[in-house]
Each structure stands twice: as C-alpha cells, then as structure tokens.
Amino acid sequence: MKLNRRNFLKASALTGLFAAGATQTKPVLNAFSTKAQASEENKPQGEWIASVCQGCTAWCAVQIYRIDGRATKVRGNPNAKANHGHSCVRSHIGLQQVYDPDRVKQPMKRTNPKKGRDEDPKFVPISWEEAMDTIADKIIELRENNETHKFSVWRGRYTALNGILYGAMPKIIGSPNNVSHSSICAESEKFGRYYTERYWGYADYDHENTYYEIFWGGDPISSNRQVPHTASIWGDLKSRAKLACIDPRFSTTAAKSDEWLPVIPGEDGALATAIAHVLLTEELWYKPFVGDFKDGVNRFEVGKTVNEDDFEEIQTHGVVKWWNLALKDATPEWASERAGIPAEQIYRVARDFGRAAPKCISFSSPGSSMVVRGGYTAMAQAALNGLVGSADNEGGVICGGESCPVNDFPEFESYIDSIAEQGNSMERIDHGGRLEFPALKDSKSGGVKLTNTVADAILNQDPYDLKVVLSYWTNFNFSNQGTERWDEALAKIPFMVHMTVNPAEQTHFADIVLPVPHSMFERLSPVRGSNGNLHTHLHMQNKVIESPFDIKVDETEIPWMIGEALEKKGFSNLIDYFRNEFADPETGKSPENEEEFNEIATKMYTQPLWDLSYEKEGDKINGWEELKEIGTWNSIPYRFRQKWDGNWGTETGQFEFYSETLKAALQEHADKHNATIDEVMEAAMQTERGEMAFVPHYEPAYRVGDDEKDKYPFIFSEHRSKLNREARSANTSWYQEFKDVDPGDEAWDDVVKINPKDAKELRIQNGDNVKLTTPTGTITVKAKLWEGTRPGVVSKCYGQGHWAYGHIASLDRKKQIARGGNNNTILAPVHEAMSGSGARHGGQTRVRVEKV
Known part of the structure; x- marks a missing residue:
C-alpha cells in the first residue's frame, strides 16, 4: 500500500490507541524499494527545515529534509557552533518515532474505573472539548474544596516554553507541586561544581585545547552531553591529549582512551581524593592559580598536617584545610584497597594529569556521582580542576557561559487569588527540604524537587494525597527506581492526564490521554540548551510537517484550552493571564486561540535574539522569520578567566576547596529543622561529621543488600x-x-x-x-x-x-x-x-x- 497521508491514517487507525502485541521476537522489515533506481526526472525535490533534537540533554540543532510534506532525512544544522553542524544517531532515530503507527492519535478517556497493571483501561476516543471540560471540572472541584494543593503538574523533558504549563499554571490554580524529572537526570554532578565555584548547571569543556582528560563514569562520545561535538573532534583530541576513562564497564570511550580504570562502582571518590593527594605531595598543583608556600618549600607530606599560615592562596580558598581534613592520608595505596585500581596506575594518571596543568579536564558525569553519597565525589572531581588551574581556563572546564539574552515570561502574581495563595503555601509533595533530603540547589534547602519520593508520598499520603495530575513527556513508572511502587502510586491517583507521543507504561494508569507533537518535527518551540564548544546557544524547533494525528502542543496550547474551559465554569484567571499579558512583539496583537498563543509566547521569549534593537554579543539575526529559518543563535566564544580575581560567586569569592558556601547552606538547612549539621549529615546517610562536611572527601559506597x-x-x-x-x-x-x-x-x-x-x-x-x-x-x-x-x-x-x-x-x-x-x-x-x-x-x- 502506498504510504500517503490518507493510507497512513487508515493503517494507523486500525491499531487503536495501543498496537496489537507482536508475538515474534524480531518483526519482519521491508525497508527497501522494489525499484532498482529512481529516474532523474522523478527525483523528488525537497528542502531543509531547522529544528532541534531532544534525544538527550545535548539538545543539538538539526535540519530535517522535507519532501512532499514528509520528513525524510536528518543532519546537523551547519549554522550551529555548539555541535559543528553534526548530529548523532539519536536524531536519525527520530524519523521512525514520528511515523510510528503505535502513537497516540487522538484524545482518549478511560472507561474502566479500576486501576492497576492487570486492569484494562478500556480507552475510548473523545473530543478535545470533552477532554478539556473534564479536566476543568476536576480543577474546579479542587478549588471549591480548598484543595488546590492536591493538583500537580509533572514535567519530563521540556522546551523553553515550560514556564507556562510547569511554572505559571499550577501557581495560578494554587499548587506548589510542579514536579520535574531533573532529580533523576544529573543534579549530583551539579552539586560538585556549585559548592566549589557556585555554578548549578552543565559544564562545558575546551576539548580542542586540552592535553589530558579524566572521564568520570562518562562515555562522552556515546551517551553524555555534547556527543556530536565530542565525537567530531575525537580524532584530533586523541592525537594531542592523553585520556583516562574511569568506568566499571569497557565503554566506547574506554576503548579509545590511554587508560581504563575499571573502578568498583561507587568508589570513585577514593580515586579523586588520591589523585588530589598526589598532586599536592608531588608539587604538581598549578601555583599561578592555587598559590604556594610562602618560603617555596612543599610541606604536603603523607600523614602530616600543615600550618595554614604557611601557604598563600591566590584564586582559591582552603587548600590547606582540605589537605588536613581529607587528603593527607588518602594515598594511592589507600585508594587502591577501596576502588580496586592498582596504586601504580593511580600514581601514573595523577602525575600525567598534573603535568598537563592547566590544560587538563576532570570531566564529571552522572555515572560516578548519581549514587548514594555521590555529592562529595562530585565535589572532589570538581576540586581537581581547581588544583590544576583548569577551572574557567583555556583547555579546561567552563562552568557558565556567555549571555544568551531571552525574555522572561510575564509575571503572574496578580492572577493568584486567595484560594490559590492558600494552596501555594502548603508543603510540597516531594519531601525536598526535609531534614533527610537537603536537596541543596542554589544554596537553598529543598531547592531541588525530588522526583522519586513522590511515589512514596502518594502511597503514604505524606504530607497529603494528590487528586489531579497533569503529566507530560514523562513515564515515571518506567524511569524511576522501584517501578512497582510507582504502579501502586499511579493507581491511587483519582484523576491523571497523560500527555504523550506514545502510549507508555504511565499511560496505562491515566484517565485521559492527550496526543502531543513529536518535538523534532511537529511543534514550534524555542530550546535553550546547555553550553557546547564554548558557545551559549538557543535553537528553534519548527513545525516541519503537518502531523497526521490530532495533536496539541503540551506546554502552550493545552494550558490555553484548559484556561478557556475553566473560564466557562467561572474561573478566568488562567486565560486572563494568557490574554492580557502575552502580545505579539511585532504587531501588539493578543492571542485569540491556542495556536496564536504558542507562536506569540515563542516570539516574546526569543525577541532579544531576532530584534536588532537589542544589544547582544553573538549572531546578528534580522527578524523573527530569519530566526526560524536559520534555526539557531550562537553567542560569541567564551572569554576565559571571567571568574578569576574574586568573581566566583562563592561566599569567599574564591574557588573553594573548603566550601564556606556549602557550610552556609547546610547551616541554614539545619536551622530550619532545629538540628545540627552533624544531625543533617546523619539523616542524609553521610558517614563523616564535623568540618569534613565542608570539603570534598571520600564517602564509602552505600549498597542496598x-x-x-x-x-x-x-x-x-x-x-x-x-x-x-x-x-x-x-x-x-x-x-x-x-x-x-x-x-x-x-x-x-x-x-x-x-x-x-x-x-x-x-x-x-x-x-x-x-x-x-x-x-x-x-x-x-x-x-x-x-x-x-x-x-x-x-x-x-x-x-x-x-x-x-x-x-x-x-x-x-x-x-x-x-x-x-x-x-x-x-x-x-x-x-x-x-x-x-x-x-x-x-x-x-x-x-x-x-x-x-
């Protein structure tokens, strides 16, 4: 059957919401044309359309080749400086996802009131109007019962428009419970960077000028951030620099490195502190950054404490305290017993790393720090960049970047009424900020919103239950540890809406299922990615194809439609916010429907990038249409050493080995609970006490079982x-x-x-x-x-x-x-x-x- 739009819809409709299960292990594929070759005169003519791949957190700019309305090919966007115009295999797989016949095709509702993995939801098609009306009824019921805090928005992957559905909407309705997936993504590695140099985010790496890299539990040419960039320059990197991969698995990166250190999982902290020990005992620290002993005589000797007054620091704070507290006995022989790596290899890696200073990189990644007690491991890995002077330096690690000028979304506080204000004041559902969960993002107790605790909160009704959940780009009973807990928790939620491309495990427990666009092909959205190749950037997802399915954009169009449905029931605050505060920057026109709202919100957010009247350092883009066509905005290359000379943003203004910033954050968290910092450390399952809490140190692996x-x-x-x-x-x-x-x-x-x-x-x-x-x-x-x-x-x-x-x-x-x-x-x-x-x-x- 010829696969045109009509036949595709017809074939897809036969599958319903869920496709019939395949009984064979390997489906039969027919991927090739029966014709040997296409004639030149019949060769289809297409065009490249800019978009963004969100297959991982690199969020690379891509271009998609469209022929007769169909997406047929993907490549990296040549205008993007972060990924050199390259893309990886993940972007190509998107083609099979967007044309997947198993996708959700129209709104559906559950007709079986019983929930459970063994229960058939018995989904039936409904209209968008019925779906919105039902959702509005549930929200109004919460407001009438002063239970708006029992409303929650769950966010998985997202675009820069998430501030509407995830940010403003729950607050206007009256709930503190916008729950993100971020805590199951990478927060521990951010912790390490923040409490040494006060940066909560993904780091960038100057691969093109470095001479040594240590990869901690990461596989950057396969599955870490910046894969296209790293893979495209790997040959040059390998010819110039030495590489050490610390991973219990022989990964692709390990296979292409000079050293493979198959560490015992969870014991990376022993290696990091031992490397720091060698850098100090063998006088391999970078003195123009760290400083030196006043008389030039190295006093860092195994097992011996050092007088702090004997050392004069330049850009750092607390190197001698760190040595005395955590490093003086952390020899490679000591680390070998814990990490399972020969002492001679630890010495070799540490010496080669130190000799490359300051052009060397300690590359942190989730594999080594997303374990119990991994925060201090991440601190030790980040501190190594301070010891060798590669922090914010050429050939080193960049934490931050040049400015990417975008607009904030309009303030919504005036649309929060007394009912919503009361709901917003309630304790969050995720337990973040409790004594046992400091979750210290941006020095704030509970700054990170925990994801996996939500299942326990629902099951135990602690601090209360949830009654209405809107969830998008999520599959929490697949992507969180302890999946059976999530199955039980989802079954307890009285009303859940799942906005999804494919019917996932979480969909099975939904009351309403809403079909949404595939991010690469079917939506207009800005995506502000992490830094890459020393450039800050923003990329544009364009509506490359007209979807064959009845979809709406999750972050903008669906909130607009819910706002309209709420207005009909007497609560207009949400739609009033959208109508009154959003306006087209070019025409001044307010949105009148969900499609206009999506475009206007995108234009407002990105205006500083395409409006030449805004001053900025980076690409000069002349107008909204040109931004969509080019598909990316790039900053100027990063200017190194911006943080040096007291601009680190920490409590001391220096790069902190003894973290006064962490000390203040822990004290604030302890005071909140009328506890001591030692009691916080105990509740958070850390083993050390006293001042060890403020320095990078080794924590033995915690293991269930x-x-x-x-x-x-x-x-x-x-x-x-x-x-x-x-x-x-x-x-x-x-x-x-x-x-x-x-x-x-x-x-x-x-x-x-x-x-x-x-x-x-x-x-x-x-x-x-x-x-x-x-x-x-x-x-x-x-x-x-x-x-x-x-x-x-x-x-x-x-x-x-x-x-x-x-x-x-x-x-x-x-x-x-x-x-x-x-x-x-x-x-x-x-x-x-x-x-x-x-x-x-x-x-x-x-x-x-x-x-x-």
Missing part, C-alpha cells in the same frame, strides 16, 4: 546506549537492529554482561536466560559473557523492558510481555540526598544472578 552479601554477591551497574533517546527509542527497529553498537550488547535483545570468571563459578553459559534479583525486584534477561565488566560487577544497559510503548518495544503489548527487563525494576529507590539526585546508576544495589 550489603548486609546480605551471600544473598546478593554482585554489584549491579547500569549504563546508557548511544542509540537511546532516553528509553524512547525502544519502539523503533533501528534501535533494536543496531543495539550491538554498544560494546557487549546484542541486537534485538537485552543482556546482562558478566565477567567470564564469575560466569564460570555460576555455571552460566553465553546466551543463558538469567534472573537478576535485588531486595527491590526481579527481572529476567540473557547472559552475555564479556571481559569488559570487572569481576564482581554485572553491567546492563538501560532502555529495554517496556511492557507498553508499542509492538517493537514489547514482545507482546496486549499481554504486557516486555522485551528484556527494566533496570529500574531492580534498582533500589534511594537518593543522593545532599543534591536531591536519584541514585540511578546502580552502584548502590547488590544483585543475585541465577540461571533460569
């Missing part, structure tokens, strides 16, 4: 796939067919990688079905005997295990038979409490492996 080593003899460690669009790729054949590009993995399968020495003792052969059991849960996958994971550790990629999402992601959607296992089913729902980060990388969970 550690008290039953005979029962759970292995450490479970997970990693990400270079093909994985945040677990959203699994319903594409390209993801499954090429899954083996990840070292040790297999196409169309889900494997746990076991060192052959361990497999021999377990009498497990390659390809055997094995059961992985932790104190949290059990999954069944295939065994892969592989030397690329260290003995005592089993390693598994994240992304498989969907029992929903479509006929490729699961083996049988109707019977809920997953393809492989979801790591989060067996990962313990614990946290890195200091930062509020979820502990998602597995080093905290022990596992038993049994042949099935």
Whole structure:
C-alpha cells in the first residue's frame, strides 16, 4: 500500500490507541524499494527545515529534509557552533518515532474505573472539548474544596516554553507541586561544581585545547552531553591529549582512551581524593592559580598536617584545610584497597594529569556521582580542576557561559487569588527540604524537587494525597527506581492526564490521554540548551510537517484550552493571564486561540535574539522569520578567566576547596529543622561529621543488600546506549537492529554482561536466560559473557523492558510481555540526598544472578 497521508491514517487507525502485541521476537522489515533506481526526472525535490533534537540533554540543532510534506532525512544544522553542524544517531532515530503507527492519535478517556497493571483501561476516543471540560471540572472541584494543593503538574523533558504549563499554571490554580524529572537526570554532578565555584548547571569543556582528560563514569562520545561535538573532534583530541576513562564497564570511550580504570562502582571518590593527594605531595598543583608556600618549600607530606599560615592562596580558598581534613592520608595505596585500581596506575594518571596543568579536564558525569553519597565525589572531581588551574581556563572546564539574552515570561502574581495563595503555601509533595533530603540547589534547602519520593508520598499520603495530575513527556513508572511502587502510586491517583507521543507504561494508569507533537518535527518551540564548544546557544524547533494525528502542543496550547474551559465554569484567571499579558512583539496583537498563543509566547521569549534593537554579543539575526529559518543563535566564544580575581560567586569569592558556601547552606538547612549539621549529615546517610562536611572527601559506597552479601554477591551497574533517546527509542527497529553498537550488547535483545570468571563459578553459559534479583525486584534477561565488566560487577544497559510503548518495544503489548527487563525494576529507590539526585546508576544495589 502506498504510504500517503490518507493510507497512513487508515493503517494507523486500525491499531487503536495501543498496537496489537507482536508475538515474534524480531518483526519482519521491508525497508527497501522494489525499484532498482529512481529516474532523474522523478527525483523528488525537497528542502531543509531547522529544528532541534531532544534525544538527550545535548539538545543539538538539526535540519530535517522535507519532501512532499514528509520528513525524510536528518543532519546537523551547519549554522550551529555548539555541535559543528553534526548530529548523532539519536536524531536519525527520530524519523521512525514520528511515523510510528503505535502513537497516540487522538484524545482518549478511560472507561474502566479500576486501576492497576492487570486492569484494562478500556480507552475510548473523545473530543478535545470533552477532554478539556473534564479536566476543568476536576480543577474546579479542587478549588471549591480548598484543595488546590492536591493538583500537580509533572514535567519530563521540556522546551523553553515550560514556564507556562510547569511554572505559571499550577501557581495560578494554587499548587506548589510542579514536579520535574531533573532529580533523576544529573543534579549530583551539579552539586560538585556549585559548592566549589557556585555554578548549578552543565559544564562545558575546551576539548580542542586540552592535553589530558579524566572521564568520570562518562562515555562522552556515546551517551553524555555534547556527543556530536565530542565525537567530531575525537580524532584530533586523541592525537594531542592523553585520556583516562574511569568506568566499571569497557565503554566506547574506554576503548579509545590511554587508560581504563575499571573502578568498583561507587568508589570513585577514593580515586579523586588520591589523585588530589598526589598532586599536592608531588608539587604538581598549578601555583599561578592555587598559590604556594610562602618560603617555596612543599610541606604536603603523607600523614602530616600543615600550618595554614604557611601557604598563600591566590584564586582559591582552603587548600590547606582540605589537605588536613581529607587528603593527607588518602594515598594511592589507600585508594587502591577501596576502588580496586592498582596504586601504580593511580600514581601514573595523577602525575600525567598534573603535568598537563592547566590544560587538563576532570570531566564529571552522572555515572560516578548519581549514587548514594555521590555529592562529595562530585565535589572532589570538581576540586581537581581547581588544583590544576583548569577551572574557567583555556583547555579546561567552563562552568557558565556567555549571555544568551531571552525574555522572561510575564509575571503572574496578580492572577493568584486567595484560594490559590492558600494552596501555594502548603508543603510540597516531594519531601525536598526535609531534614533527610537537603536537596541543596542554589544554596537553598529543598531547592531541588525530588522526583522519586513522590511515589512514596502518594502511597503514604505524606504530607497529603494528590487528586489531579497533569503529566507530560514523562513515564515515571518506567524511569524511576522501584517501578512497582510507582504502579501502586499511579493507581491511587483519582484523576491523571497523560500527555504523550506514545502510549507508555504511565499511560496505562491515566484517565485521559492527550496526543502531543513529536518535538523534532511537529511543534514550534524555542530550546535553550546547555553550553557546547564554548558557545551559549538557543535553537528553534519548527513545525516541519503537518502531523497526521490530532495533536496539541503540551506546554502552550493545552494550558490555553484548559484556561478557556475553566473560564466557562467561572474561573478566568488562567486565560486572563494568557490574554492580557502575552502580545505579539511585532504587531501588539493578543492571542485569540491556542495556536496564536504558542507562536506569540515563542516570539516574546526569543525577541532579544531576532530584534536588532537589542544589544547582544553573538549572531546578528534580522527578524523573527530569519530566526526560524536559520534555526539557531550562537553567542560569541567564551572569554576565559571571567571568574578569576574574586568573581566566583562563592561566599569567599574564591574557588573553594573548603566550601564556606556549602557550610552556609547546610547551616541554614539545619536551622530550619532545629538540628545540627552533624544531625543533617546523619539523616542524609553521610558517614563523616564535623568540618569534613565542608570539603570534598571520600564517602564509602552505600549498597542496598550489603548486609546480605551471600544473598546478593554482585554489584549491579547500569549504563546508557548511544542509540537511546532516553528509553524512547525502544519502539523503533533501528534501535533494536543496531543495539550491538554498544560494546557487549546484542541486537534485538537485552543482556546482562558478566565477567567470564564469575560466569564460570555460576555455571552460566553465553546466551543463558538469567534472573537478576535485588531486595527491590526481579527481572529476567540473557547472559552475555564479556571481559569488559570487572569481576564482581554485572553491567546492563538501560532502555529495554517496556511492557507498553508499542509492538517493537514489547514482545507482546496486549499481554504486557516486555522485551528484556527494566533496570529500574531492580534498582533500589534511594537518593543522593545532599543534591536531591536519584541514585540511578546502580552502584548502590547488590544483585543475585541465577540461571533460569
């Protein structure tokens, strides 16, 4: 059948909301034309349209080739300086996602009032009008009962327009409960940078001028931020610099590095402090940045304390305190016993790193710090950049960037009435800021909004229950550790709206399902990404194609329509805010419908970039239409050493090894609970007390199941796939067919990688079905005997295990038979409490492996 718009709709409609489950392991594919070649005169003519890939947090600018209204090809946007005009494989997989016949095609509602994984929701189609009317009824009911705090917006991935649905809407309705996915993304590594140089965000790296890089638990040419940029310059980097990869798995980056240090998961902090010890004892710190002993004689000797008055610092604060408290005994021999890395290799890496100063990089990533107690590990990794003078320096690490001038959305406080004000004053649902969860973003107690605690809050009604939830770009009962808790919690929510592209595991528990655009192809939105290649940037998602489905934009159009429905029921504050405060910057016209609102909000936010009357340093773009056409705005390259000479923003104004900034934040959190800082450390599951709380230090790995080593003899460690669009790729054949590009993995399968020495003792052969059991849960996958994971550790990629999402992601959607296992089913729902980060990388969970 020719795949035109009409036939595509017809074929898609036959699948309903959920496609029938595939009973075969590998679907039959027919990807090639029966014609040998196309004639030149029939060759289709197309055009490149700018957009943004949000397959990971790089958020790269791309261009999409459109022929006869269809998206056919993806490439990097040549105007984008952050990614050199390159894109990675994730962007190409988006093509299969947008034309996935398993997508949600129209609004649906649940007709079975019972909720549970074993319950058929019995979804039926409804109109957008009915959906909005139902949602408005539920919100009005909360307002009438003074329960607006029991309304919540859950945010997954997002664009720069999120301030409307996620920011303004819950506050105008009257709820403090806008819950983000961010704490399950990367907050712990941000913690390390913030409490050394006061920057909460993703770092940028001057790869093109560095001479040594240490990659902490990251795989930057596969699955970390800036993948297209890093991969495109890797050859030059490899020819110029030495590279060390610290990872329990032999990743792609490890395979291409000079040193692989297969650390015991969760023990990276021992390595970081030992490297710092060597830099100081062997006089390899960068003196023009850190300073020196007044008489020039190095007094950093193993086991000996140093008089602080003997050392004169320049750009830093507390190096001698740090030494005395945490480093003087942290020798490579000491670290070797804890981290499982030979002392001689630790010495070698530390010496080579120090000799490259200041053009060297300590590259932090979630793999090493998103574990219980990982915040101090991240601090130690960040502190290394201070010791070698690479912080905010050429060839080093950039925390911040040049300005990206955009407008804030209009203030909405005047639209908050007394009912909403009372609701907004209630305690948040996520427990952030409680004694045991400091979650210290921006020095604020509870600054990070915890995600995975929400399931516990719902189950225990602590501090209360939720009654109405609007959730978008989320799949929380798949993407959070302890998935069964989430299934139970979602079943308890009386009314949930899931705005989603594909029917996911979370959709199964929804009362209303709303189809939304695929971000790369079907929406107009600005995306302000993290810095890359020394450039700050903003990219534009354009509406490249007319969707064959009945979709609305989640962050703008749906809130507008809810506002209109609320107005009909007597509450006009939300729609009044949209109508009165938003206006087209060019014409002054206020929006009259949801489509106009989406465009006007985008124009208002981006006006400083396309309006030449605004002064800025960066690309000169002449008008709104030109911004959409070019698809990206780039700042000037970063100017190094802007923070030097007292401009770090910390409590001392210096780069802090002894963090007065963290000390003040912890004291404020302790005072809030009438507690001491030692009591905070204990509640947050940290082992050290006293002044150790204020310096980067080693915290021994915490492991669930550690008290039953005979029962759970292995450490479970997970990693990400270079093909994985945040677990959203699994319903594409390209993801499954090429899954083996990840070292040790297999196409169309889900494997746990076991060192052959361990497999021999377990009498497990390659390809055997094995059961992985932790104190949290059990999954069944295939065994892969592989030397690329260290003995005592089993390693598994994240992304498989969907029992929903479509006929490729699961083996049988109707019977809920997953393809492989979801790591989060067996990962313990614990946290890195200091930062509020979820502990998602597995080093905290022990596992038993049994042949099935």
